[in-house]
Amino acid sequence: MKKIGFDNDLYLKLQSKHIQERISQFDNKLYLEFGGKLFDDHHASRVLPGFQPDSKLKMLLTLKDQVEVLIVISAGDIEKNKVRSDLGITYDVEVLRLIDAFRGVGLYVGSVIITQYTNQPSADAFKKHLEQLGINVALHYPIAGYPNSVSVIVSDEGYGKNDYVETTKPLVVVTAPGPGSGKMATCLSQLYHEHKHNVKAGYAKFETFPIWNLPLKHPVNLAYEAATADLNDINMIDPFHLEAYGETTVNYNRDVEIFPVLNAIFERIVGVSPYKSPTDMGVNMVGKCIVDNDVCIKASQDEIIRRYYQALVDQKKGYADEATINKIEIVMGQANVETSSRRCVKPALDKAELTDAPAMAIELNDGRIVTGKTTSLLGSASAAILNALKHLGNIDDQIPLISPSIIEPIQKLKVENLGNNNPRLHVDEILIALAISATTNPLSHLAMTQLEKLKGCEAHSSVILSDVDMNVFRKLGINLTCEPKYHTKKLYHK
Structure with a gap:
């Protein structure tokens, strides 16, 4: 905790x-x-x-x-x-x-x-x-x-x-x-x-x-400056x-x-x-x-780094300018923090380099770090969430929580009926599939009971996630950052 x-x-x-x-x-x-x-x-x-x-x-x-x-x-x-x-x-x-x-x-x-x-x-x-x-x-x-x-x-x-x-x-x-x-x-x-x-x-x-x-x-005050860097x-x-x-x-x-x-x-x-x-x-x-100054100092330093990554992503999307980035970089120097201080960043980037595909790392509240890679069935964010739930529930990593027989019909629906180009399941879709599996699979049910423990965890993605995935991370209470780049070279991203 x-x-x-x-x-x-x-x-x-x-x-x-x-x-x-x-x-x-x-x-x-x-x-x-x-x-x-x-x-x-x-x-x-x-x-x-x-x-x-x-x-x-x-x-x-x-x-x-x-x-x-x-x-x-x-x-x-x-x-x-x-x-x-x-x-x-x-x-x-x-x-x-x-x-x-x-x-x-x-x-x-x-x-x-x-x-x-x-x-x-x-x-x-x-x-x-x-x-x-x-x-x-x-x-x-x-x-x-x-x-x-x-x-x-x-x-x-x-x-x-x-x-x-x-x-x-x-x-x-x-x-x-x-x-x-x-x-x-x-x-x-x-x-x-x-x-x-x-x-x-x-x-x-x-x-x-x-x-x-x-x-x-x-x-704590510097974190406020980072949060309002766009307002100067x-x-x-x-x-x-x-x-x-x-x-x-x-x-x-x-x-x-x-x-x-x-x-x-x-x-x-x-x-x-x-x-x-x-x-x-x-x-x-x-x-x-404030009853523990050191705890608030560390939490604020972490927030400054998150704000920096958010500003980089906003700049990539056209919502922020170079001045905002420069302002937060100055604040980082004043707070004596660097992006390397964020423990989930390096594992995500290492996994992405190893697999040559988007990857994610999640730092659990007990300090353990789990990763997720892109597969034919799942995006890296969905895979990371499932792996985190396994670790929290002490479930063997090799045991699948959701049968491919559940995932594949959802993929078919997405592509053939709903017109999606990407068949991989987003985080909200994988959680719905997990909930369905939980009605018959005790381990899936155990994994579902761990969702509350994701609140306050830290996560980093090697690419900018979809709005859908970002919204689910927000609702789960996971503090998410992303590298300021897209998975594809398309001009339109949703």
């Missing part, structure tokens, strides 16, 4: 208490900008072993009766079909998923706010779709001179043009499918309108990373906090750069700013819940 470096129970207790205290500082109305992911925060769970992906949601549920959720999405992201990479779905679809998820646990979703709206056709279509589903939609518009023209921003020609969302709960959580959606601007626009309605609402920010009370170059976020000492309190804290460049403007906006809206620094705005208690 992997070691724990983070006390999740302590986090739930401290974080909910701290937010309650912040609400009480204002007129019982706080707009809380939620950075990062409220659901499925897998980055946090990878760099802080012990942090549960739904921890922030559980924390909010302790305040359930006081919470209203606003979901923000940029019209530009809708227009270009921006994708949430860890789930493989577009931002507009993620909005629907978030609404379902919030409602499923009893949290009230008040509205969806479309920001940077300039009559984009796809944004209009999404708005219409939401309204047909009975969801209130508000529109926010670009503001000339934003963010520096404070007099324009805090006026009827600025925030005043935006739709005002009437909220009913003391804590309004403003979240989004991803970064750059306009959460902060939405909070400030709402503050402007609230004060027009004589409600003295407040604003606070909940960003999990960078962690303000860890050192600037701590690997840079961790830095908060100069405003240092000047005001003589205390060194960490924030990131965008918050530090915008703070003087933000302070001026506060003063225009409220009369006086409640904060002396970007760090003051935050309510994050994550750094106080």
Whole structure:
């Protein structure tokens, strides 16, 4: 079992208490900008072993009766079909998923706010779709001179043009499918309108990373830089906090750069700013819940390497540029890590060279490494998964878990009836075949019971896997990296 470096129970207790205290500082109305992911925060769970992906949601549920959720999405992201990479779905679809998820646990979703709206056709279509589903939609518009023209921003020609969302709960959580959606601007626009309605609402920010009370170059904070390399976020000492309190804290460049403007906006809206620094705005208690620093350092170093491989693959697919790669390489140097530190890489490449075909290696949670090669029946990812299940269940490697009599009809169906060129079974197909075999084969059933043990394992492929296989690895909780090359020289890959 992997070691724990983070006390999740302590986090739930401290974080909910701290937010309650912040609400009480204002007129019982706080707009809380939620950075990062409220659901499925897998980055946090990878760099802080012990942090549960739904921890922030559980924390909010302790305040359930006081919470209203606003979901923000940029019209530009809708227009270009921006994708949430860890789930493989577009931002507009993620909005629907978030609404379902919030409602499923009893949290009230008040509205969806479309920001940077300039009559984009796809944004209009999404708005219409939401309204047909009975969801209130508000529109926010670009503001000339934003963010520096404070007099324009805090006026009827600025925030005043935006739709005002009437909220009913003391804590309004403003979240989004991803970064750059306009959460902060939405909070400030709402503050402007609230004060027009004589409600003295407040604003606070909940960003999990960078962690303000860890050192600037701590690997946990460096892993955040690697994760946001495409946004060019840079961790830095908060100069405003240092000047005001003589205390060194960490924030990131965008918050530090915008703070003087933000302070001026506060003063225009409220009369006086409640904060002396970007760090003051935050309510994050994550750094106080790290119980094993060494474990978190190692986990973060591993994450930086994974982010590097992901960036290389994204570049191959045309989603990332050289600047992103260079940024992560700098971060790797600061964190003192190399790709050779990832133990599953070399076995995968060695197997690929030996067999002259795609191969994969999986590092199990106990440190053992298993490999998979390409065969006439299976792709290397499918073979590696089966071999891993055998090792976990102490099943003889020579014993087949699935009879060829089950695999071959599936191959025939794929090629002759469904029009696939590749007869080899993908990971989802091999798992379905294994499930069928488990009804009559005790060893197949034993292998199926090992699936949960794959969560948290590390895997590396000598080639870029199909979207289907990547999605299954994601669902199994396996941390996958790939070499930035395709198996074939085709221009179209699916």
